Amino acid sequence: MLYIKNLFLKIMNNGSVLITGAAGFIGSFLVKKFLRSGYQVIGIDNINSYYDKNLKLKRLKNIKEYSNKNNLNWLFYKSNIEDKNYMKQIFLETKPQIVVNLAAQAGVRYSIINPSAYVKSNLMGFSNILELCQTHDVKHLVYASSSSVYGSSKEYPFSEVQKVDTPLSFYAATKISNEMMAHAYSNIYKLPITGLRFFTVYGPWGRPDMAPMIFADKILQKKPITVFNHGNMSRDFTFISDIIEGTFLCCLKVPSPNDDYKFAKPSIPHRIFNIGNGNPVKLLDFIELLEEALSIKATKIFENMQPGDVESTYASTQNLEEWISYRPLVTIKEGVNKFANWYLDYFK
Numbered sequence: 001m002l003y004i005k006n007l008f009l010k011i012m013n014n015g016s017v018l019i020t021g022a023a024g025f026i027g028s029f030l031v032k033k034f035l036r037s038g039y040q041v042i043g044i045d046n047i048n049s050y051y052d053k054n055l056k057l058k059r060l061k062n063i064k065e066y067s068n069k070n071n072l073n074w075l076f077y078k079s080n081i082e083d084k085n086y087m088k089q090i091f092l093e094t095k096p097q098i099v100v101n102l103a104a105q106a107g108v109r110y111s112i113i114n115p116s117a118y119v120k121s122n123l124m125g126f127s128n129i130l131e132l133c134q135t136h137d138v139k140h141l142v143y144a145s146s147s148s149v150y151g152s153s154k155e156y157p158f159s160e161v162q163k164v165d166t167p168l169s170f171y172a173a174t175k176i177s178n179e180m181m182a183h184a185y186s187n188i189y190k191l192p193i194t195g196l197r198f199f200t201v202y203g204p205w206g207r208p209d210m211a212p213m214i215f216a217d218k219i220l221q222k223k224p225i226t227v228f229n230h231g232n233m234s235r236d237f238t239f240i241s242d243i244i245e246g247t248f249l250c251c252l253k254v255p256s257p258n259d260d261y262k263f264a265k266p267s268i269p270h271r272i273f274n275i276g277n278g279n280p281v282k283l284l285d286f287i288e289l290l291e292e293a294l295s296i297k298a299t300k301i302f303e304n305m306q307p308g309d310v311e312s313t314y315a316s317t318q319n320l321e322e323w324i325s326y327r328p329l330v331t332i333k334e335g336v337n338k339f340a341n342w343y344l345d346y347f348k
């Protein structure tokens, strides 16, 4: 693992990395990882109000304090990725070598009530990112896709060879579209691109619209939690540090048209990988671990499946393991404890 890491670092060291969605859950951790590793990091985020802005501002404050303290190279621009003129100016000013696009309208359920937010950020915004990378000589674009692209597939574990053309939500449809747009760009312009299908990321500083935070909020307020599909759900919960390690290594390994890679046409430098834990956890087991970590029993209300939701997710991470020696390290028990400790501290 260490040897491979050093090899990648030789390929692209101390360059500049532009990360969109830098005030977000995954983005804020990735920014710190790159800063720690000696890169100049340019962060972009529109700090929208889809969830508590204060949480985003606090993540940014942490990054700023960390970079000031250690004299690191951090720049932040508040911008919408769909604002092509301003984004162009940022690319001209900062000349990034690696671009990581994490900015997106996330959330399956919100896409039922506000689909146009997804068109703006995930389609128009992503199309700008592709064009800017192609016209500004970016060496590698990495973008966030999602496990939701697998829809209601029951072929477990989900593998990148499966067809993904039956999305159950508009959010998933935009993520599949991103993969297709990236593939076409990579084919026409030979732009090296890596797409990462994230599987239910959780941990400290996580998203308030996702189950761990919703459950923790309610359990501590002694309010009942709603358990959908009567608890018959499982998720491939993946701890944030495993996601960051895998994403970082993928950023440094640039697909080449000459790679003899089994799941992609060799002449197109576009690769797609699952990045998950490879170990799905039943929702009720997850809740039990959270109850233990918070030392409170939850009151549960059981309801039917929500529209757009999927029953189970389960990543095969074999391809990512072959690509960058990816191996998730954090067990669900450790991860839930870390999350709960952070939550108790943050909201005390």
Ligand SMILES: NC(=O)c1ccc[n+]([C@@H]2O[C@H](COP(=O)([O-])OP(=O)(O)OC[C@H]3O[C@@H](n4cnc5c(N)ncnc54)[C@H](O)[C@@H]3O)[C@@H](O)[C@H]2O)c1
Pocket (backbone or CB within 6 Å): 020, 021, 022, 023, 024, 025, 026, 027, 044, 045, 046, 047, 048, 056, 079, 080, 081, 082, 101, 102, 103, 104, 105, 106, 107, 120, 121, 125, 144, 145, 146, 147, 197, 198, 199, 200, 201, 202, 207
């Ligand atoms: N967290 C997960 O479990 C998960 C799972 C699958 C996929 N993903 C994808 O990973 C990426 C990051 O997810 P996250 O959990 O960190 O989400 P997040 O919502 O915490 O982060 C996204 C950030 O992007 C910003 N943003 C949104 N639209 C923007 C726009 N048009 N212009 C500029 N900034 C914009 C938001 O303000 C936010 O800070 C997203 O693309 C998401 O769809 C996440």
